[in-house]
Amino acid sequence: MSVIDSLKRPEHTGANRCRPCTVVNAVVVAVVGLALGVLWLPAGFVVAAIGAALVYLRGYVVPGTPSFAPRLVAAVGLSGVFEHDDEEPRQSESLDANVDPDVMLSTLLDADVLVEREDGLFLTDEARDEWESAMATLRKASDDELAEAVAAALPFEAEVAAEFDGISIDGPSMSVWISRPQAIADVATLLAVTERAVDPMVSLAATEPLRMFTEVCPECGGPVEETTVRNCCGGTAGVYDSPEHEVLGCEECGAVVYEFGDE
Ligand SMILES: [Zn+2]
Structure with missing residues (x-):
């Protein structure tokens, strides 16, 4: 060098x-x-x-x-x-399902996706292995292949397309755009959780909360850390977004994997 x-x-x-x-x-x-x-x-x-x-x-x-x-x-x-590249950076949205959070939690515990310990909720080792290996496979997919994987994994018919460096989903009850790292994590969740005989709508509802448990970056496999959104220089938010917003982000590629809600 x-x-x-x-x-x-x-x-x-x-x-x-x-x-x-x-x-x-x-x-x-x-x-x-x-x-x-x-x-x-x-x-x-x-x-x-x-x-x-x-x-x-x-x-x-x-x-x-x-x-x-x-x-x-x-x-x-x-x-x-x-103007950053003439266009405001897109904010990733989340897949959403109308599922009672308590029902989701008990379903994920029953299916051995999550385990409750004294110090909190954790992914089980097996669920993490399955989830991370699904992410590793999806990571290699092109944007179009990823869009196909999203369409196949969703529990409803939707128009899915690779757009704006991410995936846009137009379905009967949702119309969202999600970033590529988030799409990789969420499809992996749909595959790994539904595999455990969980209702696909519950898996769908679990996509966002499960991203909180990410340890490797869906996009590049790098380590994920708790950080704040840097509002430029490889960060993801626009000038007017709060740079202090807490997120789980990749140390290597800067991908935002999970955004903590405002307190
Ligand atoms: Zn990364």
Whole structure:
């Protein structure tokens, strides 16, 4: 790996580059470079050149930029200038079924999907193995193949299509768009839970709550951690969404697997 490669931060550059972060940092670098240049011209040039190179390679140089730059840009009324890929990022919705939560819980406990211990509810080891291996298979599917898997797994007829980097579902009682990582997790739930003789509508209702138990990223297999939505730089929410929103997200690809409700 070259020195340049080791400096690169692909999660904050290329398609993931956040324009508010880049511009705010370029301004900071220019101001610092100018200020130093007034004192001693060569120092100003060196700082400006190194700063510009780092912003180019890493997305930003000022620590913590992703947490403040979009809000700063929004606060001064310039967010309209920085449209992310001309389109607001889509917020994933959830598959929903009209099932009593108590009925769902007791069904999942009876089917050995969940187990209740002193310190809370857990996925059983077998259910986790089945769920994760279904996810591993689905992970390899193309978007169109995933859309077919969603259509086949849903307990009702629906028009399912790969759209906007995710899956849109148009059925008799729901019309939703779900992200690819969520579609992978949810189809795996439908397959693994229904396999245990659970009513498919209960499996459907379980898709969202079960994502809380995710330990590996549905999309890439990386580790999942509790984090907050970063509102740019590979994050998933728009400028106006709260970056402090608690989520389960992938440490490696930034996929949001589960969003905790607002307290
Ligand atoms: Zn991932």
